[in-house]
Amino acid sequence: MVKAQVSLEHMYRVFTKPEHHDSKLAQIEQHLSDNILDFLSQHVVTKKTSLEEIEQDFSDSRVPESPEFVSSHAESLLDKLVAHSVNTYSPTFIGHMTSALPYFHLPLAKLLVGLNQNLVKIETSKAFTPLERQVLGMMHNLVYDESDAFYEQHLHSARHALGAFCSGGTVANITALWVARNKILGPQPGFAGVARAGLNAAYQHYGINNLGVMCSRRGHYSLSKAVDVLGIGREQLITLPCPDQTLDPAMALEAGKRYQQAGNKLLAIVGVGGTTETGHVDPLDELADVAKELGCWFHVDGAWGGATLFSSTYRKRLKGVERADSVTIDAHKQMYVPMGAGMALFKNPEDANAVRHHAQYILREGSKDLGATTLEGSRNGMAMMVYASLHIFGRRGYELLIDQSIEKASTFADMIDRHPDFELVTSPTLSLLTYRVCPAAVQNKLAQASDEERRIINEKLDRLVVKVQKQQREAGKSFVSRTRLEAPRYPDYSMTVFRVVLANPLTTHNDLAAILAEQHLIATTQPLWQQLCELVDSDTETAAASG
Amino acid sequence: MVKAQVSLEHMYRVFTKPEHHDSKLAQIEQHLSDNILDFLSQHVVTKKTSLEEIEQDFSDSRVPESPEFVSSHAESLLDKLVAHSVNTYSPTFIGHMTSALPYFHLPLAKLLVGLNQNLVKIETSKAFTPLERQVLGMMHNLVYDESDAFYEQHLHSARHALGAFCSGGTVANITALWVARNKILGPQPGFAGVARAGLNAAYQHYGINNLGVMCSRRGHYSLSKAVDVLGIGREQLITLPCPDQTLDPAMALEAGKRYQQAGNKLLAIVGVGGTTETGHVDPLDELADVAKELGCWFHVDGAWGGATLFSSTYRKRLKGVERADSVTIDAHKQMYVPMGAGMALFKNPEDANAVRHHAQYILREGSKDLGATTLEGSRNGMAMMVYASLHIFGRRGYELLIDQSIEKASTFADMIDRHPDFELVTSPTLSLLTYRVCPAAVQNKLAQASDEERRIINEKLDRLVVKVQKQQREAGKSFVSRTRLEAPRYPDYSMTVFRVVLANPLTTHNDLAAILAEQHLIATTQPLWQQLCELVDSDTETAAASG
Missing domain, CATH: 3.90.1150.10 (Aspartate Aminotransferase, domain 1)
Structure with missing residues (x-):
């Protein structure tokens, strides 16, 4: 292999010199642009290659000492990686939630990297910050359908958040339950709140044995990760049997009461709006009643099914979602956005303040920096892809796709x-x-x-x-x-x-x-x-x- | 504005029809490819525009009802968004850690979206899984420099993880402290461990009042987010004064002992390898001694400075990092990878098992699915960008850039x-x-x-x-x-x-x-x-x- 020069001049070139139009990488790119389906069918090898064989190609654990030319590396990426990736665009790849994407995301991906904004703060994102807030507002509107005045007041408010954009549904679910935990075990006279004082002190102050989260056995595994991370403990994820694939409201009510009578506090009921395994939707409206009666948070995991709300015909299958305190929706699922576009939406725009945090160099008090209420710090501008999709498909376009x-x-x-x-x-x-x-x-x-x-x-x-x-x-x-x-x-x-x-x-x-x-x-x-x-x-x- | 057709045929076209070479979006793309610096200087408006003015452009909270043509939308993206974004490529943008990127990331971004892999599991990522493991191995090697036999044994092992790839340093820090918490408050006879039983039960079982994390006042704000999320409480983040910008080992030892004598358990000391505010490096080697004496976890937040290890001249400034139990490094900082490439590395490849989780449809027992030990679920293939960068720059190329x-x-x-x-x-x-x-x-x-x-x-x-x-x-x-x-x-x-x-x-x-x-x-x-x-x-x- 021809090695590149080890010189600062060469390194600067890597930053400043575009790919020559007939370089290998430019050719790959051109082929992608011309016809991605053709590119994938030509390059993704469908013949059986065992994982062990592939691992051989990725077994050197040393950082290569010398630089490599972009084109020769592109060659090797094509052989070793692209050839043995999964053709998620294939119409016969129907096993998971990853599928073909609209064409316009290819050039937009380049624009995203070209701009390389960081949405944690306005100083590194500027217009991307109001754009992301608007996207969250539109999704909030889709779920909660509040008045124009409501959105006018909250969309760009420094003291409010209609949601949190994040890398995916797992972080969205954790964020929602984090907000719920911090709000429900919040500050009171003589108690600084769970965020500051910790879970142990909160249990003592509130006089509870345990905090629990309830869902059906079809609840996504991210929920058990969430109760682990949040310190609640996996044993306190109460998963009820569901032979019909949905959470039975009567059973939930009874289990919740029993749990409370044993000196525990029920933090949240999680209704699923499209389970990962079967696509069933819990009876959200009835579960909202149960949550109300038990006095707990109601979260809806609509990572997959949330987009059904675009359809006039089928949105009724999610009836009651608008009563949830928080809702997770992944744009990289049924909104056909590239991987990495999760959202947690909050009914009450003040709730995210339960996790608000500051620093000296950014996220200063009163700033509109998005990072002040997100679990993640530095984040890319994926919201642009959601924004573009919402406009290019429109509600009616998404409706056709969902239907x-x-x-x-x-x-x-x-x-x-x-x-x-x-x-x-x-x-x-x-x-x-x-x-x-x-x-x-x-x-x-x-x-x-x-x-x-x-x-x-x-x-x-x-x-x-x-x-x-x-x-x-x-x-x-x-x-x-x-x-x-x-x-x-x-x-x-x-x-x-x-x-x-x-x-x-x-x-x-x-x-x-x-x-x-x-x-x-x-x-x-x-x-x-x-x-x-x-x-x-x-x-x-x-x-x-x-x- | 000319509205697009509301028909399934039109929607299919959005999926299957490439951008015409003289469409607006294709033009934008071409200009980006030809000369990104020129593109940015032409399009990013440098004149003063107030945030409030920009917000006007992003104030409609309703999902647009009808579809829009890609090209007319591209026009509006250029006017409203790109024009008012931040030129992070500019050589005079020296206020934050976001900077110009090497050219090859532009076509690679397109390849990433074209392949749209999901790295949570092999079934949606195939070769990307061993590739990500190799990247983690290379970075582990850079920090810990273990033997070839060590990497041979662990790089592709289903029961081990050399690290966790994630969206950024915040998630990496949370992941590292999550692993530390679950390991240190792990299962014992008669106790299921904090992951299952929760923090409250763990405090009781281990007979501790509080769990604490120690760092200097220059510790990143993600650490206080981490102790909040993990249920430890922000008050238990012990931040020591540091007029010299670094954590004083003697002061840390004394504070740690005092904390322990009060019936608390010190979970971790966090040494910073390049603080966000001043770039100072804590005396890592001495802090490793302190952590050893106090019997706690030692984490190094090298989100920014970790890449200094590529430099033979300056790597000694991080002396002692190889003694850390876990290390955070962001490739989207000094490794010049686009936003969204964080890593938590673990000295001991068994430690990540403290957060291992399973599901019925993926992450099955014995599988090599990466999602079994990550905080995030679905994730994109950003590891490819790190892999390409490691090869195209090589250690010596990175060294020149760092120096x-x-x-x-x-x-x-x-x-x-x-x-x-x-x-x-x-x-x-x-x-x-x-x-x-x-x-x-x-x-x-x-x-x-x-x-x-x-x-x-x-x-x-x-x-x-x-x-x-x-x-x-x-x-x-x-x-x-x-x-x-x-x-x-x-x-x-x-x-x-x-x-x-x-x-x-x-x-x-x-x-x-x-x-x-x-x-x-x-x-x-x-x-x-x-x-x-x-x-x-x-x-x-x-x-x-x-x-």
Whole structure:
């Protein structure tokens, strides 16, 4: 490899000299701009490469001593990295919440890095600060629909925050519960508040044994991270069973009362607006009532489903979200913004003051610096991508995208339902669904099997689903994820299922049919399939013999 | 404004149709690529525009109803946003840690968004996962310099983590202290550990009143955020006075012992490797001894200064960093990577297990998913930018950049020292320094003034510095920040000073001379300057009269 010169002159050139138009990196860029789908299909290698093989390419732990030319490095990035990345733009990548992005984000990404603003303070962001506040205002408006006067008063106020922009839903959830904790265990005469005095002193002052957060078993794992980080403890995340995939309000009320009667304080109920695993929406309106009755914070994790509010047809599925004290929405999910655009929104614009902080060189008292109420410090200007998307799609554009995703999920559910060898496990509320592969005869058998027989069959089916999911992923044409969950049919059994997220607008019905066909083909060639069929056959024979 | 069509076909086009080469957005992009300095100087308006005026452009809180064409939106982004952003690339923007970036990051930004990987799990990142692990390994190696066998064993191990990549230094500091807290208050027979049982139960089990974190008064404000979030409480951040800008080891030892004798547990000492305000480095080696004697965690916040380790000449200024349990380094500071690349490194690769978490659909037991030990969930592939930078600069390239920054700061300090009307307040250890404007005669007066006279003069000087800093910023040619701090000369007085960060390799000595000249010009035309000079004149007259 030709090594670059070790001189300050060369280093300055790296800062000041644009890529030559026929340099390797410029070529990569051009190809990306001309046709990203073509670029990805040409460069992302779909053939099976094991992680261990890839790790070989990234195994040198020493910082390279000498500089390398940009172009020769670009070559190596293409070979080692791009070739073995995941084609998240592919219409047949329907396993997770990452999908194709609109084209305009490519040039905007360059503008973002070109401007390299830091939104922690106005001195390094200027117009980006009011822009981010406006984006938070628009999202707040989408959820809470307050009056024009309300937004006029709070949008650019130094003493208020309609939300906190952050890198993603996990930080948004932590931020919301941080605000809740600091507000609910706030200062009182003779007590400086939990932010200053700490959790231990707060428990003593308020005379409580424990602080708890309640959600269903489908609550996102970031909630258990949140209670860990915040010092509450993972054991105080009360996760209620939910065979129907949603948090039962009566059960929540009862569990909450029991918790309180034991000398504990319930900090928050978290309703999920589109669970990560099945896309179900908790009964938010009823849960708001429960939270009110229990006197606790009500947070809605709408990281995935929040964008459903753009749809006049489906926004009612989130009814009650406007009663939440805080709401998480990720723009990098159903708003098709690149990774790294989370938001926590606050119903009450004063609540963020519970975590307000200052420094001598920035975030001074009375400043409008955004960093005064965010968990993160230095942050980039991703809000620009959300701003651009909100304008380029508009509410009605997003509505069309949301509607087609939900309708596509419903069509796919029908396809699964009609296929004799598949079993729909959870129907889509939004654009997620889960199902499994299961020979038709075995489905019949399960309907009348004993508990023990059912357990044996389900365990085999679990293994079959894992095998099919892995082989399909490794074949590289398409990707569906998997998870384990309890479903209405077998409420006491945590079964393994395929999980599908229909996020990509480019996914067609034909793509879905092909994915199902591929899974069927892989499944029927497994020894496990044979074993399952034999199980049923032997039953039939026994029945025939004894008949 | 021409509104775009509200149809699914149009929405699909936004996903599939590249920007036409002469569209507005493509033009912006082309100009960025051709010559970013020219682009910024043409588009970023340097004339004074008040924040209130800019806010008018971002005051509509409603999500626009109808879609907009990309090009017409690009036009509006250019007018409203880009024009009023901050030119962080400017060689005369020397007030904060954000500076010009190398050119290759522009095309790489596009590649990053084009690939849109999510590094929380391998299924959405594939080669990006080993790449990020390698980057963490290289940075770990830079700090800890362990054996090849050590890295071979841990770099790609599912049960170990050499660090955690995150959005920035604040999250890195929180992550490090989270790990420390969970490890030090870990599980024991009869106790599930703080992660599960919570802080209150941990205090009871370990029989402690409070948990504390110690640093100097120059510790970054993210540390007080960290103790708040983690439930420890801001009052338990023990910030020791530091007229010399560094944490005194003897004072730290004594304060730590006193704290422990009062029935408290000292969680951690945080040494700063380049304070945000003055760039001073705490005596890390001695502080490591203190931490050892007190039996607590030792964290080094090297968000800014960590990159000094690339320099053979100056790395000794961080001596002892290799004894830290954890170290924070931001690649978006002195490694010239775009905003959003923080890292927490762990000396012991098992420590991150103290915060390990799982879910059913990802981060399964035994997987190598990076999300299992990070505070954030979904994350983008910024590690690619660090990887590329490490290769394109190499250690020796970074060394040249670090060396010239430190040497430039030293030259600037000399210029200030030689100027009769400026007073150097803190000399540069790395590439930061602070100073203030002060008429020569007033400097002489201060040397022999009474306490009361000194207070009066210093207060006037504080106001003068604020005036000059604001007017210079508003004039738009250059930017220097300001802060308040105690300095050796007036240890009991928190004075206002100019703060300079010499990060930008493109900043020349002429730029620095011009900045000083501009400040002098602004200062001498202030009524405050006149008042200060009169104060001294009247003294002289009084002396003459009484002489």
